[in-house]
Amino acid sequence: MYNNPVMPKIPEFLSFFAHSRTPSLSDLEPNACHEAWENYCQHSGRDNGIDLSISNATRVGLPGIFPDKDRMIEAVISAYEASPQGLYQTRDAISRYYTPFGATPNPDDIQLFASTSEAIGALIKLVCQPGDEVITFNPTYPLLDCLCSLESVELREVALQDCAGEWAIDFWALEQTSSPKTRAIIVVSPNNPTGHCIRKTEFDKLVTFCDRRGLLLIIDEVFAGYRLDNDPELVTQPAASYAKSGLVVSLSGLSKVCGLPQHKLGWGVFGGSPDIVREAMQRLSFITDSTLSVSGWIQRITPYLLAHHDDFSTPCNDRLRINLETLSSVAKRPDTIWTVTHICGGWSACIRLPGWAGDDEAYACELATLGIRVFPGSFFGFRPTHPTLVLSLIVAPELFAAGLNRLSDFLRVALKR
Secondary structure (H helix, E strand, C coil), rough: CCCCCCCCCCCCHHHHHHCCCCHHHHHHHCCCCHHHHHHHHHHHCHCCCEECCCCCCCCCCCCCCCCHHHHHHHHHHHHCCCCCCCHHHHHHHHHHCHHHHCCCHHHHHEEEEECHHHHHHHHHHHHCCCCCEEEEEEEECCCHHHHHHHHCEEEEEEEEECCCEEEEEHHHHHHHHCCCCCCEEEEEEECCCCCCEEEEEHHHHHHHHHHHCEEEEECCCCCCCEEEECCCCCCCCCCHHHCCCCCCEEEEEHHHHHCCCCCCCCEEEEECCCCHHHHHHHHHHHHCCCCCCCCCHHHHHHHHHHHHCHHHHHHHHEEEEEEHHHHHHCCCCCCHHHHHHHHCCCCEEEEECCEEECCCHHHHHHHHHHHHCCEHHHHHCCCCCEEEEEECCCCHHHHHHHHHHHHHHHHHHHHCC
């Protein structure tokens, strides 16, 4: 029998997770807004509330894209072909999807992923060592912070310039934030939730900025098919196809293009200096070959899904415009003391409360207790001096109008307290 020395007692689980990249359990607790909404649903019934935050396209009554049974069976039973870059027929279909937008990228410059989130993780691996930095622009979707943390890199944030509800990139602040540790810049365009789309002048400056410093430029374009502003100065997708230097990757996927978040397929279109793109694709194949995460059947059915993407995107775009018109109409009422920031594209709208309104999370929590769910702008990085409520524009129009009227009635009283 071994003679084990007496060891000091170690706090339970400490030795297992002391070096984990995941947050502490206290940080994984549901936030106050979520708890307020769940409490309302438990006591009043979920069907009695109106969720103005929902962004799941499969749960808002929009048309779906449904291949026939024989086509699905053929995709599922086809022989497996391991391809780190993704099947050529799939990449070719993605290339042709972009043609109506003004560019037809080379299928050899397209890489498949299981999702755009996986793509960002792989691209961080491509250019970063642990401890390096990635820059993005806020307000933006908080998922990027999680993705960077899991790759052991630091996410640095540059605030978008807010000029009376119009958004723009602050290049002076970008210059100040960039450091020798910076390896990549991530831009979400259209931005979630601000709806900011990068302009051609901004894109050219970003490409030059990154090229001179050897930085990867990632453009997350998942909402690019949902433009709400016809300004010709806005960059069209895929932005990477217009880059002539450096390394630029445009990301998208079936989740938003076809309204199919359950069918896990994303992609990256690579552009820039041909020699750099070629080396990037070779190095990335080493990463993707280690997991081969993209399912074979979804690759084979994707050409059909993309050929019919208008079956979803057209009614979705129609709904976005209907709800935006409803929102604009309510905002113009004489007794309304909040405003709507300008939206160039995407599925979200931002209601700007008066600067003196205070904590937007408190308003979102109180609304949840009344059966109206919205997101507070603080979740996305809006400054405390700019209290904001974020709404989804893909909610069914009749529910959106009813929920917005209840929200407006609430704010009319709450902002006078």
